[in-house]
Amino acid sequence: MTETTAPVVISCGEPAGVGPEIAAAAWAALRDHVPMVWMGDPRHLPDGTPYQVIDHASQAGSVGADALPVLAYSFPNPAIPGTPDPANAQGVIDVIAACVGLVRTGAASALCTAPIHKQALIEGARFSYPGHTEYLATLAGGDHRAVMMLASDQLRVVPVTIHIPLVEVPTVLTPALLRETIEITDAALRADFGIRAPRLAVSGLNPHAGEGGTMGQEELRWINRLIADMRDEGFDLRGPLPADTMFHATARAKYDAALAMYHDQALIPIKTLDFDRGVNVTLGLPFVRTSPDHGTAFDIAGQGGANPTSMIEAIKLAAQMANR
Ligand SMILES: NC(=O)C1=CN([C@@H]2O[C@H](COP(=O)(O)OP(=O)(O)OC[C@H]3O[C@@H](n4cnc5c(N)ncnc54)[C@H](O)[C@@H]3O)[C@@H](O)[C@H]2O)C=CC1
Numbered sequence: 591m592t593e594t595t596a597p598v599v600i601s602c603g604e605p606a607g608v609g610p611e612i613a614a615a616a617w618a619a620l621r622d623h624v625p626m627v628w629m630g631d632p633r634h635l636p637d638g639t640p641y642q643v644i645d646h647a648s649q650a651g652s653v654g655a656d657a658l659p660v661l662a663y664s665f666p667n668p669a670i671p672g673t674p675d676p677a678n679a680q681g682v683i684d685v686i687a688a689c690v691g692l693v694r695t696g697a698a699s700a701l702c703t704a705p706i707h708k709q710a711l712i713e714g715a716r717f718s719y720p721g722h723t724e725y726l727a728t729l730a731g732g733d734h735r736a737v738m739m740l741a742s743d744q745l746r747v748v749p750v751t752i753h754i755p756l757v758e759v760p761t762v763l764t765p766a767l768l769r770e771t772i773e774i775t776d777a778a779l780r781a782d783f784g785i786r787a788p789r790l791a792v793s794g795l796n797p798h799a800g801e802g803g804t805m806g807q808e809e810l811r812w813i814n815r816l817i818a819d820m821r822d823e824g825f826d827l828r829g830p831l832p833a834d835t836m837f838h839a840t841a842r843a844k845y846d847a848a849l850a851m852y853h854d855q856a857l858i859p860i861k862t863l864d865f866d867r868g869v870n871v872t873l874g875l876p877f878v879r880t881s882p883d884h885g886t887a888f889d890i891a892g893q894g895g896a897n898p899t900s901m902i903e904a905i906k907l908a909a910q911m912a913n914r
């Protein structure tokens with residue numbers, strides 16, 4: 591893991607959430623293994639965190655193991671754990687953009703984002719994206735389609751539609767969207783995860799994958815056909831599978847990643863199985879981005895009880911993917 595020379599850059603995320611404390615804890619756990627730099631306002635780090643402000647990401651390697659390298663970004667206000675400050679919202683967004691700039695120029699090897707509070711950014715700074723994933727697709731430029739994957743040792747899941755209301759899923763979900771998501775997932779499993787012949791499973795949209803049209807029509811109308819066509823093209827695909835029975839241990843052994851049609855269908859199984867160790871990875875971007883699977887956890891922020899394991903796994907995976 592130490593092959594990476596440019597550091598992994600960690601964006602501060604929502605300062606009122608658990609982001610600063612899990613970043614500091616992850617640095618303490620990984621400082622001898624993964625070069626990293628945190629971007630944010632040092633006032634937002636937990637009291638007593640040893641840190642050293644640097645001017646450029648390239649200086650991260652020269653900071654000793656006894657201090658967290660920090661690219662300082664000045665926010666208007668200190669943070670009150672659990673209570674997002676609208677005045678700080680724009681800074682959260684700008685730090686993400688600045689970190690992407692570092693990765694795109696090669697000054698950082700990969701980006702690991704600490705959680706943002708979507709509502710706080712929308713209300714505090716009119717953030718026009720429902721999450722990092724969609725914002726990063728725009729920052730990447732071109733016509734990159736960003737695909738969300740949550741990964742752990744037990745399961746990889748990809749929601750085909752992401753942060754949209756449930757009522758919009760049947761219309762946003764199209765053959766073109768599903769095809770592109772399958773293609774991006776297959777390519778990423780090969781390139782980023784080193785799986786030479788990825789096996790993919792696709793869920794149905796409806797209960798029991800439609801049960802022959804008695805519980806919904808989308809499977810009969812187009813999902814069955816698309817999966818059959820792509821199988822003929824050489825993709826190792828199974829489905830559409832009933833979403834309620836495709837995540838038990840025996841079923842999981844038959845695929846390398848599961849695509850599910852909407853956010854909760856995909857994320858509930860992995861967060862139930864592996865909340866502490868799940869990592870959010872954005873596929874389809876021209877740079878590596880990972881994140882812990884959890885959010886800002888306002889209910890426990892600033893109390894020292896946040897589990898940093900998902901953040902640690904996210905930084906490790908970012909470094910591994912960058913090396914690959
Ligand atoms: N990558 C990101 O930026 C993500 C951001 N979010 C955002 O986070 C905000 C809060 O979302 P919620 O649904 O409340 O989910 P959440 O993950 O913040 O919290 C859910 C529950 O898990 C607990 N929890 C979360 N992280 C923990 C940790 N490291 N250690 C111990 N317990 C932990 C919390 O205390 C809470 O009880 C929302 O605005 C959401 O959009 C959610 C997921 C990912």
Ligand SMILES: NCC(=O)COP(=O)(O)O
Nearest residue numbers: 721722723724857870881
């Ligand atoms: N539920 C996952 C989530 O909200 C993560 O979103 P993103 O900020 O990584 O796009």
